[in-house]
Amino acid sequence: MSRAKAITSACVLAFALGAGAPAKAQVSDPFPHKEIRMIVGHPAGGDYDLGGRLLARHLARHLPGQPVIIVQNMPAAASIVAANYLFRQAPKDGGTFGSFSRNIPSQAIMGQTNLEADPLKFVWIGSTAVPNRVCVASGASKIKSMDDVFRMEMLAAGAGAGSSLSIVPSVLNEVLGTKFKVIEGYKGAPEALLAIERGEVEGVCNTWAQFRAHQHLFEQGRLKILFRAEEGNAPALPNVPSIFEKATTAEQQQLMRFIFSSVEFGRPYVLPPDAPQQIARIYRSAFLKAVEDAELQAEARKTNLDMSYRTAEQLEALLAKLFATPPALIERAKQLTPEQR
Secondary structure, eight states: OOHHHHHHHHHHHHHHHHTTHHHHHHHHOSOOOSEEEEEEOSOTTSHHHHHHHHHHHHHHHHSTTOOEEEEEEOOGGGGHHHHHHHHHTSOSSSSEEEEOOTTHHHHHHTTOTTOOOOGGGSEEEEEEOOOOEEEEEETTSSOOSTGGGGTSOEEEEOOOTTSHHHHHHHHHHHHHOOOEEEEOOOOSHHHHHHHHHHTSOSEEEEEGGGGGGGHHHHHTTSEEEEEEOOSSOOTTSTTSOBGGGGOOSHHHHHHHHHHHGGGGGOEEEEEOTTOOHHHHHHHHHHHHHHHHOHHHHHHHHHTTOOOOEEEHHHHHHHHHHHHTSOHHHHHHHHHHSOOOO
């Protein structure tokens, strides 16, 4: 074979062997996405939505290639639809991640009938916010204090089994004997507040952050805080009484701790089950950098939005603690909480 032919043959062989190289590089690319979807299991304008959109704007800068993040709201059934979608249908390649109600883990433990998601199988990324739950009433309502909800009926807006709007008053009725009458059908805090203004209901129980854009209503006396649903101290609400003050037995305290413990999950974010660990590490690293970003925190302060951080490991530890709850206590909790059908 001549030298020219040998060189030509070698080049052809090298080209043939290398033809698959680009495909191999694409497969091994740790983060190949130029566009990703963030599923938010709550309606536009609420705490989860605003927190998710703020996170999306800054998270993109810390992911490889700075992909575009498209936020998609999926609020049906108090975010149960979003949780089911992320669990069953969302791509597992890192192109989709999302957030759902902090109540989903306890709802799963209690066997919520339309919840298919198993929280233990999600790949947890982290969470933002450590919220306080409060029950508020219209200034026009006859309900003026925490003691009043034990003496008089109060119409409260509800949003389904996975929502604090329904869970908190329903549980307090059963455990402590409060007299909330939950009116279901509202999609979230924004609709509930409109319902209060229209006089359809007298109040609502929800995270304090949901009211950040309505502080003028409290200053004007058109809304008032009755109590909070946390047992411990609440630095953001130092003069607001805790409903745990009304618990007189150990069983009452245990039940409320289990059911209300979901607040510790903040606004959680997950990848679908079986997402590659390499993808999970990329998301977790970017999540931390985004939440610690000075620009994000400055935006959060302007809107009074809590963007404090909890790691995936902390969320997994909370899950383990919840799933270790004694079966008898879980059965009792199931009898107390509303069920979405």
